[in-house]
Structure formats: C-alpha cells, structure tokens
Amino acid sequence: GQQVMQIPQYQHVQEGEDFTTYCNSSTTLSNIQWYKQRPGGHPVFLIQLVKSGEVKKQKRLTFQFGEAKKNSSLHITATQTTDVGTYFCGTDKLIFGTGTRLQVFP
C-alpha cells in the first residue's frame, strides 16, 4: 500500500528564519493536501496541489508538488510565532504524514 514519509519530525527556528517540511510518497499521487494543526487544536486545511510541478503561494507559505507527483514541500519564509504548530501532508488515499512540529522562538 501507499507509504508516506514526512521530514523532519521537529524543527526549532528563531523568528525570522525560514522553515521547510518535506513529504514523500511511495506511489504517484492524484493530489496532495497540506494541513496545519495548532497546539491543542485540530487540523485545518491549507492548500491542495494537483498538477505535476505545481507551485502555489499563500503570503509567506510556498507549496510545491514534484514533477513525478510523489513528493511535496511546504516552505515558510521569515517565520513568525503565529506559524507554530504541526504541519501535515495528506494524500489521495487518506494517508497523512506523521507531521513536522514547528517551534518558533522569538
């Protein structure tokens, strides 16, 4: 079956530094989704990528879908304390990565 790996598991950054999390699937994906879960909260949808090589931006967040549609990344430029949380990728087979927990120090 489909296997999904997400790295890193944790990332601690100083406010203003950049952050990237990567998601890799063992199978080709129809689409990939990204969610954010604040501490003590529930996952909230951020974005969906569908096309090979697709790049989407949301303010300081940049999402990429690989050419082979097997990997994806989320990059945050100049992190802020409001970015704290766990970022998950989710696949077309309802499989989620284990998440990357981001901690931002002021």
Next chain:
Amino acid sequence: DGGITQSPKYLFRKEGQNVTLSCEQNLNHDAMYWYRQDPGQGLRLIYYSQIVNDFQKGDIAEGYSVSREKKESFPLTVTSAQKNPTAFYLCASSFFYSGTGITYEQYFGPGTRLTVT
C-alpha cells in the same frame, strides 16, 4: 454557522466499557471520516463513509465500529476489543470521496480526547 462538531471534548472510561463518540456536520457533505491521533504518529484512518448507509474500514478499524444512518451524523464506537483506546479522536467531512482520483478538502471537528483506565 456551518461546521462539524464532536462531543464530548474529554471522555474518561474504565477498561472493558464500550464508548460512543459523537460527530455531526451541517455542511451537507457526503463523505465523513474518523481518524485517531497519537503523539508522533500523525493521523491514522479508522473508518470512512462515502454515503449514507455505507462505510469502509480504514487502516486501523479493529476494535471500532461506526454507523451512518443520517448524512449529518457518523458516530464512532470504541469497543472493549480495542487494545489501546486512549487517544485523540478526530472526525472530518468532505464534499465527496470517490476512493480514486482527487480528494476534496477535509473539514475537521475539534476532536474528542478519550482516556481509558
């Protein structure tokens, strides 16, 4: 206000007891899902339902049961057969889920934190 609700927020049970977690949505979504979240393990799919009166097992269905008698409701029962029931349970819904092709954005409820002792 459209959304998805779960109750209760915290639930405590003794070992050997069955417990039912509630999930209701008023988004008119066809598909609903139950996930379990353990520290460091992300979200794991327990059951999903594509349409009323139909549901499918996810990766970790053993020890759980569900029903989908109404479009708005998808309750999850954690049975005494579930060996490690203590976890954070999340219900979600989406417009549609075909099982093949593109998935739709999932809306998550606030979750129920179940503790079994």
